[in-house]
Amino acid sequence: MTELDHSGPSVLPEPVTGFAGSAAGRDIFTIRDLTKEFAVSARTLRFYEEKGLLDPARRGEQRLYSRRDRARLAYVIAGKTVGFSLEEVREMLDLYDLGDGQVTQLKVALTKFGQRIERLERQKADIDRIVAELTRASDAMKEKLAAREHADQA
Amino acid sequence: MTELDHSGPSVLPEPVTGFAGSAAGRDIFTIRDLTKEFAVSARTLRFYEEKGLLDPARRGEQRLYSRRDRARLAYVIAGKTVGFSLEEVREMLDLYDLGDGQVTQLKVALTKFGQRIERLERQKADIDRIVAELTRASDAMKEKLAAREHADQA
């Protein structure tokens, strides 16, 4: 199994602030919980923590992940699947933790958000073009197939 | 300049078959032409060739890129920006060069195309979710800003 799965349900179950909190499941998750839910390795979760993307609590040595950690993890995975580096994802997540900063910082954050959104919109356009291309090629192949099968029957 | 630009015009100027051919510009491009047009290094183009993504002709030692090469390069870049690895992009491009293969191969190709398209659609959904998140957070910040400035005037 060398290729990642990515067939699971799409990510972002709730806002990354994790303040909504009144949803269904638990409020605390073990490392195994998250590896199973998101199909990532424990190593990956520790690595994300090392990089400042997650910051789980501890019970002795064990890591305990909050809803907020879980939401952030979902955000990291979503960001990755659409082409952001971990560093870029961290920058975006940091913007959330800025909520009560200085006015200047808020303005900077707003600008960055805007840039991210624009970039994502461009990516969507790229995806649309590639899908169109693939669909075109796909249709062409289908016609060839049909032609062959027709010939086989004659 | 550690981060890539990505502000240029979106890619895919023409179908990757490169058979359309009747567009505007030239029919032959030097390595410099392509580095400038697509904002990639010469090293990158040679690397892509080494990996079987491009296959330019030669005039002596110099590489000469055709419209088809150029179209394929555009496809590679588009594929990369939406999260495909070079290997995956190569697989997709190979499907195009299969046009006259066996019926079985055509069917395999069709299946793969379908999977690619599905994956891209999922990615689009992810992007939409992230954009929605970013927009929400952005709006929240704007409100905070407005509140502060209002307070400053009072």
Next chain:
DNA sequence: TGCTATCTTTACGTTTACGTAAACTAGATG
């Protein structure tokens, strides 16, 4: 002819995002 600019191959270096192995600890279970 000598210089410069551009291209080439070869090869080692670098960053990102983890994998994997070793050695240790703590709690559960027969």
Next chain:
DNA sequence: CATCTAGTTTACGTAAACGTAAAGATAGCA
């Protein structure tokens, strides 16, 4: 109590996607 089972830290390994430096070939030009 011994032995799993999960978890932990530390550290080296690796694949992808190039960057970068070295050294040589070629073409244009003053």
